[in-house]
Amino acid sequence: MPATSTPLSASPQRASAPDHIDIVPVRHYGRWAAAVAAVAAVGGLIGSLAKNANLHWDVIGHYLFAGLIFDGLATTLWLTAAAMALGLVLGTLIAVMRLSANPVLYGLSSLFVWIFRGTPLLVQIIFWGYAAALYKKVLVGIPFTHITFVQADTNSLLTPAVAALLALGLNEAAYASEIVRAGIQSVDPGQTEAAHSLGMRPALTMRRIVLPQAMRVIIPPMGNETINMLKMTALVSVIAAHDLMSNIQDVYAQNYQVIPMLVVASIWYLALVSLLSIPQAWMERRYGRGTSQGGRTSAVQRMFAGAVALGRAKKESDR
Numbered sequence: 001m002p003a004t005s006t007p008l009s010a011s012p013q014r015a016s017a018p019d020h021i022d023i024v025p026v027r028h029y030g031r032w033a034a035a036v037a038a039v040a041a042v043g044g045l046i047g048s049l050a051k052n053a054n055l056h057w058d059v060i061g062h063y064l065f066a067g068l069i070f071d072g073l074a075t076t077l078w079l080t081a082a083a084m085a086l087g088l089v090l091g092t093l094i095a096v097m098r099l100s101a102n103p104v105l106y107g108l109s110s111l112f113v114w115i116f117r118g119t120p121l122l123v124q125i126i127f128w129g130y131a132a133a134l135y136k137k138v139l140v141g142i143p144f145t146h147i148t149f150v151q152a153d154t155n156s157l158l159t160p161a162v163a164a165l166l167a168l169g170l171n172e173a174a175y176a177s178e179i180v181r182a183g184i185q186s187v188d189p190g191q192t193e194a195a196h197s198l199g200m201r202p203a204l205t206m207r208r209i210v211l212p213q214a215m216r217v218i219i220p221p222m223g224n225e226t227i228n229m230l231k232m233t234a235l236v237s238v239i240a241a242h243d244l245m246s247n248i249q250d251v252y253a254q255n256y257q258v259i260p261m262l263v264v265a266s267i268w269y270l271a272l273v274s275l276l277s278i279p280q281a282w283m284e285r286r287y288g289r290g291t292s293q294g295g296r297t298s299a300v301q302r303m304f305a306g307a308v309a310l311g312r313a314k315k316e317s318d319r
Contacts, residue, residue: 091176
């Protein structure tokens with residue numbers, strides 16, 4: 001007897017889809033509890049500091065905008081800009097040398113990076129500040145002969161500001177060279193081969209093809225190096241370079257208000273670092289266009305976007 005199939009009319013009918021779907025946002029009670037606890041802790045700390053008489057807020061307010069502080073700020077800013085410019089230019093040159101097939105160029109550049117990355121920055125600052133103890137005069141001429149073109153006294157040539165610039169700039173060049181080298185190596189070698197096939201010279205290829213693409217990798221760590229350089233200028237106070245920290249130390253050596261003066265220095269360093277973070281974020285978005293990370297928004301924009309999305313979800317759930 002042949003098997004009979006079940007008629008289609010006998011199959012159960014599918015349930016019809018609902019006309020309206022309620023959107024219920026997920027409740028993250030643990031996150032809100034942690035946020036409340038964190039805000040309470042920060043508020044308690046700020047309140048404790050505000051009421052602490054040992055901080056001497058009158059001293060902080062008196063010296064926060066003093067002329068001596070602005071003189072130190074000017075020195076700190078130009079040291080940061082000049083040292084970063086020197087480090088970036090020299091670091092790019094050293095990075096290209098380290099990628100060269102010439103063993104002499106590779107060896108010299110590797111030796112430079114090894115020395116300036118292997119010794120503490122504070123040691124380098126003190127070395128340049130007291131270089132006159134090693135060489136009383138700076139001579140420029142033909143080596144191993146008595147022929148001299150330029151001669152100058154070391155103390156008059158290497159002032160504290162110049163010594164600080166050399167120490168910061170050369171130290172930064174060693175780190176910048178590794179950042180630039182990593183950025184160059186991140187570019188597909190096919191880009192260079194295609195440029196050479198079109199008749200472009202190696203120098204032109206590096207400047208017009210490789211480096212613009214490498215900037216996506218170079219910009220974020222180089223921005224951090226700039227911020228770090230701003231803070232590292234405080235170390236030049238050991239050779240009295242008249243930067244912000246040097247002037248702060250001169251003040252609290254006279255009035256013995258160490259903590260209030262350190263608060264003044266911290267406020268200015270935080271303000272300068274916050275200002276430097278703005279162009280860094282802009283440059284990261286500028287050179288990151290066309291990539292999956294190129295459309296990233298700032299933390300403030302993400303916070304407002306999250307608040308708007310949460311409000312929309314709440315309105316939908318209330319309907």
